[in-house]
Amino acid sequence: MEALVKKRIKQVLKGDQSAFAELVELYKDKVFQICYRMLGNRHEAEDISQEAFIRAYVNIETFNQKRKFSTWLFRIATNLCIDRIRKKKPDYYLDAEVAGTDGLTMYSQVAADVKMPEDEVENMELQETIQKEISKLPEKYRSVIVLKYIEELPLQEISEILDMPLGTVKTRVHRGREALRKQLKSL
Amino acid sequence: MKTCPEEMIDYMHDYLDGDIISDSEQKLKSHLQQCEDCQHHFHELKKAIAFVQSTSHISAPDDFTNRIMDRLPKEKKKVGMQRWLRHHPLLTAAALFIFFMTGSVFANWNDHQDFSFTKNESLVVEDHTVVVPEGKVVKGDLTVRNGDVKIEGKVTGDVTVINGNQYLASAGTVTGEIKEIDAAFEWLWYQIKSGAEDLVEWGNSQLDEK
Numbered sequence: 001m002e003a004l005v006k007k008r009i010k011q012v013l014k015g016d017q018s019a020f021a022e023l024v025e026l027y028k029d030k031v032f033q034i035c036y037r038m039l040g041n042r043h044e045a046e047d048i049s050q051e052a053f054i055r056a057y058v059n060i061e062t063f064n065q066k067r068k069f070s071t072w073l074f075r076i077a078t079n080l081c082i083d084r085i086r087k088k089k090p091d092y093y094l095d096a097e098v099a100g101t102d103g104l105t106m107y108s109q110v111a112a113d114v115k116m117p118e119d120e121v122e123n124m125e126l127q128e129t130i131q132k133e134i135s136k137l138p139e140k141y142r143s144v145i146v147l148k149y150i151e152e153l154p155l156q157e158i159s160e161i162l163d164m165p166l167g168t169v170k171t172r173v174h175r176g177r178e179a180l181r182k183q184l185k186s187l
Numbered sequence: 188m189k190t191c192p193e194e195m196i197d198y199m200h201d202y203l204d205g206d207i208i209s210d211s212e213q214k215l216k217s218h219l220q221q222c223e224d225c226q227h228h229f230h231e232l233k234k235a236i237a238f239v240q241s242t243s244h245i246s247a248p249d250d251f252t253n254r255i256m257d258r259l260p261k262e263k264k265k266v267g268m269q270r271w272l273r274h275h276p277l278l279t280a281a282a283l284f285i286f287f288m289t290g291s292v293f294a295n296w297n298d299h300q301d302f303s304f305t306k307n308e309s310l311v312v313e314d315h316t317v318v319v320p321e322g323k324v325v326k327g328d329l330t331v332r333n334g335d336v337k338i339e340g341k342v343t344g345d346v347t348v349i350n351g352n353q354y355l356a357s358a359g360t361v362t363g364e365i366k367e368i369d370a371a372f373e374w375l376w377y378q379i380k381s382g383a384e385d386l387v388e389w390g391n392s393q394l395d396e397k
Contacts, residue, residue, distance in 0.1 A: 017256065017259060020256075020259070021252055021255075021256050024251070024252045024255050024256075025252055028247040028251050028252060029244070029245075029246045029247050031247075032245070032246070032247035032248075032251070033244060033245055036245055037242070046247075046248060046251070049247065049251075050251070050254060050255055050258065053255045054255060054258055054259065057259055057260075058260065126238075126241075127241075127242055127243065130238050130239060130241070130242050131242065134239065134242075145239065149236060149239040149240050150239065150240075150242065155204065170200075170204060173200070173204065174197075174200040177200065177203065177232055177235060177236065178196075178232075180235040180236075180238075180239065181228070181231045181232050181234075181235045183235075184231075184234065184235045184238050185231045185234070185235075187234075187238065
């Protein structure tokens with residue numbers, strides 16, 4: 001897998017755009033997932049994950065080929081997400097107030113796609129609730145929680161992606177877990 | 188919970204991160220057996236994690252890749268050209284060679300717009316016409332540029348007229364070839380031919396030396 005990725009990167013460096021399409025195929029779900037869980041909204045997630053891939057393409061020459069490509073790519077994606085979250089901070093609380101309606105529209109969007117049995121709808125609602133709670137986490141805890149529990153990455157890799165010491169990552173995971181515990185204990 | 192040792196919460200997190208040392212793990216286990224509050228806390232933590240992990244994996248939209256590919260910056264023509272040059276060094280060298288060659292040949296051509304001819308005592312010039320008078324013998328080749336040549340005598344060699352005409356009188360004789368060159372392309376051809384002849388001569392002389 002890594003060998004294939006390295007080969008494709010070399011081709012991209014030579015100007016082969018179709019090799020880049022293969023890299024997008026390999027990582028699109030993971031990148032989209034990170035963005036979705038960080039931003040809590042499909043539309044924004046698509047916007048930011050596309051932006052992440054385009055930035056990766058434009059800056060591919062700065063990628064150190066001795067490192068893991070996914071780490072570099074996820075770093076671009078998480079940085080873009082964090083920027084986006086910070087930019088929309090002023091209306092964050094406004095968002096939180098109407099979170100219920102927000103969730104409803106998102107839910108109806110998904111529901112329109114497929115007809116689901118009762119228990120799946122219930123599961124859907126639970127998923128929405130959890131996503132909403134993740135979105136409520138401060139951005140510095142949200143990124144580590146998403147990378148650890150949704151992408152299931154080792155702490156060491158998370159520290160590389162976020163470019164912070166392992167100790168800081170651990171502290172943030174601990175605090176993020178505590179915050180989630182308080183938010184989700186009523187479920 | 189106030190009575191609980193503070194480090195118990197830390198132990199819980201270390202345990203959840205999978206890097207608790209066995210000594211602390213023992214302490215945590217024995218404490219959890221006695222303390223209901225901590226048990227509850229630990230359970231809530233694990234429940235929160237389980238909830239987060241239960242979120243189903245979502246996939247990127249179907250045409251995600253195509254939309255990215257459409258948005259990628261188009262490769263600049265210059266970049267493409269540079270890459271082509273890098274990948275075809277031989278063709279690049281050949282193109283450069285041809286470019287400079289034609290340049291020098293045409294420069295040569297332009298240098299020689301003036302009337303000129305091979306210097307020889309027997310020649311007589313009459314208004315842009317070089318005359319080989321009757322009874323005179325020109326030894327060697329005769330080249331005339333931008334003028335005519337009239338041969339009434341004898342030339343023991345080739346006669347070349349560039350941008351001009353040659354008149355061979357009935358009494359005149361030329362032992363070698365007579366060539367008339369009018370246009371630039373013929374001039375070019377002449378240059379190439381003479382270049383090749385020079386090369387052959389040079390080759391022959393090299394062989395002779397050996």
